[in-house]
Amino acid sequence: xxxxxxxxxxxxxxxxxxxxxxxxxxxxxxxxxxxxxxxxxxxxxxxxxxxxxxxxxxxxxxxxxxxxxxxxxxxxxxxxxxxxx
Amino acid sequence: xxxxxxxxxxxxxxxxxxxxxxxxxxxxxxxxxxxxxxxxxxxxxxxxxxxxxxxxxxxxxxxxxxxxxxxxxxxxxxxxxxxxxxxxxxxxxxxxxxxxxxxxxxxxxxxxxxxxxxxxxxxxxxxxxxxxxxxxxxxxxxxxxxxxxxxxxxxxxxxxxxxxxxxxxxxxxxxxxxxxxxxxxxxxxxxxxxxxxxxxxxxxxxxxxxxxxxxxxxxxxxxxxxxxxxxxxxxxxxxxxxxxxxxxxxxxxxxxxxxxxxxxxxxxxxxxxxxxxxxxxxxxxxxxxxxxxxxxxxxxxxxxxxxxxxxxxxxxxxxxxxxxxxxxxxxxxxxxxxxxxxxxxxxxxxxxxxxxxxxxxxxxxxxxxxxxxxxxxxxxxxxxxxxxxxx
Numbered sequence: 001x002x003x004x005x006x007x008x009x010x011x012x013x014x015x016x017x018x019x020x021x022x023x024x025x026x027x028x029x030x031x032x033x034x035x036x037x038x039x040x041x042x043x044x045x046x047x048x049x050x051x052x053x054x055x056x057x058x059x060x061x062x063x064x065x066x067x068x069x070x071x072x073x074x075x076x077x078x079x080x081x082x083x084x085x
Numbered sequence: 086x087x088x089x090x091x092x093x094x095x096x097x098x099x100x101x102x103x104x105x106x107x108x109x110x111x112x113x114x115x116x117x118x119x120x121x122x123x124x125x126x127x128x129x130x131x132x133x134x135x136x137x138x139x140x141x142x143x144x145x146x147x148x149x150x151x152x153x154x155x156x157x158x159x160x161x162x163x164x165x166x167x168x169x170x171x172x173x174x175x176x177x178x179x180x181x182x183x184x185x186x187x188x189x190x191x192x193x194x195x196x197x198x199x200x201x202x203x204x205x206x207x208x209x210x211x212x213x214x215x216x217x218x219x220x221x222x223x224x225x226x227x228x229x230x231x232x233x234x235x236x237x238x239x240x241x242x243x244x245x246x247x248x249x250x251x252x253x254x255x256x257x258x259x260x261x262x263x264x265x266x267x268x269x270x271x272x273x274x275x276x277x278x279x280x281x282x283x284x285x286x287x288x289x290x291x292x293x294x295x296x297x298x299x300x301x302x303x304x305x306x307x308x309x310x311x312x313x314x315x316x317x318x319x320x321x322x323x324x325x326x327x328x329x330x331x332x333x334x335x336x337x338x339x340x341x342x343x344x345x346x347x348x349x350x351x352x353x354x355x356x357x358x359x360x361x362x363x364x365x366x367x368x369x370x371x372x373x374x375x376x377x378x379x380x381x382x383x384x385x386x387x388x389x390x391x392x393x394x395x396x397x398x399x400x401x402x403x404x405x406x407x408x409x410x411x412x413x414x415x416x417x418x419x420x421x422x423x424x425x426x427x428x429x430x431x432x433x434x435x436x437x438x439x440x441x442x443x444x445x446x447x448x449x450x451x452x453x454x455x456x457x458x459x460x461x462x463x464x465x466x467x468x469x470x471x472x473x474x475x476x
Contacts (some may be wrong), residue, residue: 014287015121016146016420016461017395020333023164024120024146028187029205030236030253030334054330059282059298061330067353067438 001073010071014083021059028060031060036082048076110434111173113155115425115467117436117443118158118161119460120145125161126459127176130427130434130467133445133455136175136192143167143183149190149464151188152471154197154217155167159466160215162191165461170218184211192242192475198390199263201248203240210237210250210261212269228255233316239295239337241475245309251281251295251304258295258306260316265415278306283337286475294318296337306364318365319358329353333394334364341382341389343406348389350377353427357391359409374400379423382406383448384430392421392435401435403451413451417444422462436462 001012015024031036034049039047050071054062063072114136115373117126118381124140128159134187142148144165151160158179161169166185169178185204193353199221201212209225210260216300226283235252243249246264258277261269279299286308287291295304302320307313309419318432335350342348357377374398382389403413418440432454436443438461445454470476 012439017332019146023144023187025144025165027165028145029147029164029189037450057299058333059331061332068331 001010003034003069005070010067010074010082011078013077014075026079029073034079039080044076044080047079051075101388105143109174111468112171112428113468114156115434116150116159116161116171116173116467117434117459117462117466118148118150118464120148120438121436123163124460125159125171126457127173128457128461130432132349133432133457135457137460139171139176139178140168141178141181145463147151147189147463150466150470151191151193151200151476152466152468153193154471156468156471158215159468160191160193160200160376160414162188164188166204168202168213168218173375175291182213182218184213184220189236189238189241192240192248194242194248194263194470195244195246195474199246201240201242201261203237203250205236206234208236208252208254208395210240210248212248212261212263212267220262220268220394222263222269224259224269224271226255226259226260227251228257238282241284241286241293243286243293244290245472247308249284249286249293249306249308251277252283253280253282258293258301258304260335260398261310272311274306274315277473278302278317282334287335287344288474290474292347294337296335296349297335298331303349319360321367329376331376331433332396333376333398335376335378341380341387343382343386346378346406348382348404348406350380350391357389357404371404371409371411373411374402374414380454381426383426383433384428387424388448390424390433395420398422399437415446415451417446418442425465428467434465436465438463 004056021031026034052064086258094353111112113131123142127136143163146164148188158170166188168184172179186203193380200215212222214333226237235254240250248261259272260272263269281295282298284295293306302317305316331353351358357371362367364466373394391402402411405412417435418437420438422438423436443457
């Protein structure tokens with residue numbers, strides 16, 4: 001279980017740091033949109049794997065050295081339900 | 086009767102004089118983006134104060150600004166495709182349009198008549214009348230057999246009423262020449278390298294350089310000699326064999342040029358790359374605190390200031406360009422996003438997003454002059470950019 005403080009940090013990370021490539025509202029930038037309507041047709045494992053490992057040959061970096069698995073799962077959950085600014 | 090009218094004149098005269106006192110130039114003004122709230126702060130750099138706030142600018146993550154040649158109007162390019170013209174003197178929105186779904190940056194033409202915006206989706210460049218923001222030209226970045234549209238990055242103005250930009254997905258550089266008509270003449274350079282992610286033009290307006298993400302090195306175009314085509318430079322350099330993940334794409338706009346050297350951010354490495362400007366060969370690398378994002382020269386070229394990518398982004402380092410070593414490490418606060426020098430370089434303004442403040446440093450003593458609280462500040466832009474090629 002993540003602490004409330006850690007969840008607030010991750011929320012900020014999602015909007016600001018993922019947002020620097022995916023757009024601050026996650027509607028897309030250099031990287032594609034990460035909104036629930038775009039993600040709903042994609043398998044969760046695939047999205048989780050992309051965040052863990054990154055995607056080589058593209059700017060998408062791996063996050064597994066910076067975030068724990070639980071934290072990444074929390075990010076995936078949050079992306080599928082929609083991030084409020 | 087005479088007495089009364091004299092008194093009236095005196096009052097009228099006083100009012101006019103008082104009005105005169107509030108007249109001001111805009112040469113020491115600037116704009117700071119508050120990215121989370123869709124607002125900007127108009128500031129002045131003589132007393133280092135906030136003057137006023139303008140709201141209602143939409144999604145300002147990754148927003149950038151250019152200025153009209155009279156330094157009165159700021160054009161704000163928002164992430165949501167918004168293009169807003171702000172009057173710095175009245176602190177009001179003069180005009181605002183939503184020009185596309187997703188934009189990344191902009192430029193103003195040599196003569197100040199045209200404002201260009203580069204877009205991710207649909208990929209291309211749109212050009213507007215700087216006065217009215219009416220559409221002048223639409224340049225879709227089409228490529229390939231399927232006529233896909235590429236994301237456009239690294240848009241700059243160039244001498245001769247031109248705009249130069251790079252196509253991220255297509256690996257091309259295009260020049261749009263507006264010198265003859267509002268219907269531009271397009272020159273395309275293909276196969277310039279994989280995934281150009283940003284571009285810059287040297288301060289003299291001669292060389293356009295695109296950074297490549299998908300391979301090592303950079304693409305160089307000599308605008309004085311287009312017939313020579315695009316040349317790969319620093320091919321042995323870039324992310325190299327030991328590729329490190331990049332948590333924030335570096336920006337090339339602020340690439341630092343001194344008389345002899347160019348200082349470039351190394352992609353995915355904790356290094357600043359030092360290059361000989363005459364032959365574009367690498368002369369040295371300087372280990373720094375983290376992956377560099379902005380590498381910017383003080384206007385006199387004596388110092389280069391560097392900020393860094395997440396997670397090492399609470400720090401700024403200063404390189405002495407004569408000794409080629411780090412002379413100062415500063416901690417302006419969490420998430421340093423941008424730096425801007427006053428026109429002659431006595432101060433630098435630094436935004437720290439998560440610390441919610443902008444800090445003004447004396448660049449000689451490195452002392453803090455003042456700090457200004459702001460809401461998630463990101464880009465800082467001073468009006469002196471109006472008179473610089475490529476900004």
